[in-house]
Amino acid sequence: xxxxxxxxxxxxxxxxxxxxxxxxxxxxxxxxxxTTTDSAGHYSFALxxxxxxxxxxxxxxxxxxxxxxIEQLVMALVGLSSSSHAVTVGHSLVLRGHVTPSHAxxxxxxxxSRGAAWHVIARARLGSGxxxxxxxxxxxxxxxELRTVLPGDQRNGKSVSRSLKVTVKR
Numbered sequence: 001x002x003x004x005x006x007x008x009x010x011x012x013x014x015x016x017x018x019x020x021x022x023x024x025x026x027x028x029x030x031x032x033x034x035t036t037t038d039s040a041g042h043y044s045f046a047l048x049x050x051x052x053x054x055x056x057x058x059x060x061x062x063x064x065x066x067x068x069x070i071e072q073l074v075m076a077l078v079g080l081s082s083s084s085h086a087v088t089v090g091h092s093l094v095l096r097g098h099v100t101p102s103h104a105x106x107x108x109x110x111x112x113s114r115g116a117a118w119h120v121i122a123r124a125r126l127g128s129g130x131x132x133x134x135x136x137x138x139x140x141x142x143x144x145e146l147r148t149v150l151p152g153d154q155r156n157g158k159s160v161s162r163s164l165k166v167t168v169k170r
Contacts, residue, residue: 001046001047001051001052002044002045002046002047003019003044003045003047003058003060004042004043004044004045005017005042005043005044005060005067006037006040006041006042006043007037007041007062007065012037012041012062012063013037013038013039013040013041014036014037015036015037015041015062015063016034016035016036016062017034017035017036017037017043017060017061017062018031018033018034018060018061018062019031019032019033019034019035019045019058019059019060020032020058020059020060020061021056021057021058022056022057023054023055023056023155024054024055024056024154024155025154025155029057029059032045032047033045033047037062043060043062052072052074053074053100053101053155054074054101054154054155054156055071055072055073055074055154055155055156055157056071056072056074057069057070057071057072058070058072073156073157074155074156074157075156075157075158075159075160076099076100076101076103076150076155076156076159077099077100077159078097078099078108078148078149078150078159078160078161079097079098079099079148079161080095080096080097080110080146080147080148080161080162080164081095081096081097081164082094082095082096082146082164082166083095083096084166085165085166085167086166086167086168086169087138087166087167087168087169088168088169088170089138089139089140089141089168089169089170090137090138090139091137092135092136092137093135093136093137093138093166094133094134094135095110095122095124095133095134095135095136095146095148095164096131096132096133096134097131097132097148097161098129098130098131098132099126099130099131099132099150099159100130101130101155101156102126102129102130103126103130103150103153103155103156104126104127104128104129104130105125105126106125106126106150106151106153107123107124107125107126107151108123108124108126108132108148108149108150109122109123109148109149109151110122110123110124110134110136110146110147110148111146111147111148111149112144112145112146113144113145113146113147113163118147118149121136121146122134122136132148138166138168140168141168141169141170142167142168143165143166143167143168144165144166144167144168145163145164145165145166146163146164146165146166147160147161147162147163147164148160148161149161
């Protein structure tokens with residue numbers, strides 16, 4: 001991720017720019033990095049992979065001037081897979097997945113699409129490795145579409161897996 005900006009009005013070359021962030025649920029901003037402006041007054045900060053895993057707010061400051069604060073909402077990565085893509089009515093199907101970043105101890109919702117709405121069919125608690133597994137039996141035959149939802153919290157907004165299609169046979 002790259003955060004960049006420029007001084008507006010007067011070109012300020014070589015000015016020190018400080019990047020600040022406040023993680024969701026934290027009481028104050030902390031310094032993340034600093035850089036200097038180029039000859040045109042531009043600056044940028046390159047943050048490596050995994051540097052942003054939770055909701056947070058950002059601003060930059062230089063020469064006593066503070067930028068606008070930007071709110072960044074971050075969704076968790078939610079996975080969903082099944083023990084099979086076809087199951088017989090009344091037989092168990094194991095649904096499993098993983099959530100990144102870790103939300104160990106929290107509950108995810110397994111939902112099934114019915115028409116234009118999603119309905120919760122199971123709940124699973126994330127283990128210490130932020131993984132889950134739940135067994136479910138379907139009572140009706142047909143093509144089923146499922147997804148896993150991690151409700152929003154202080155760190156991440158509501159996060160949803162890709163949908164998974166399963167065939168339930170008679």
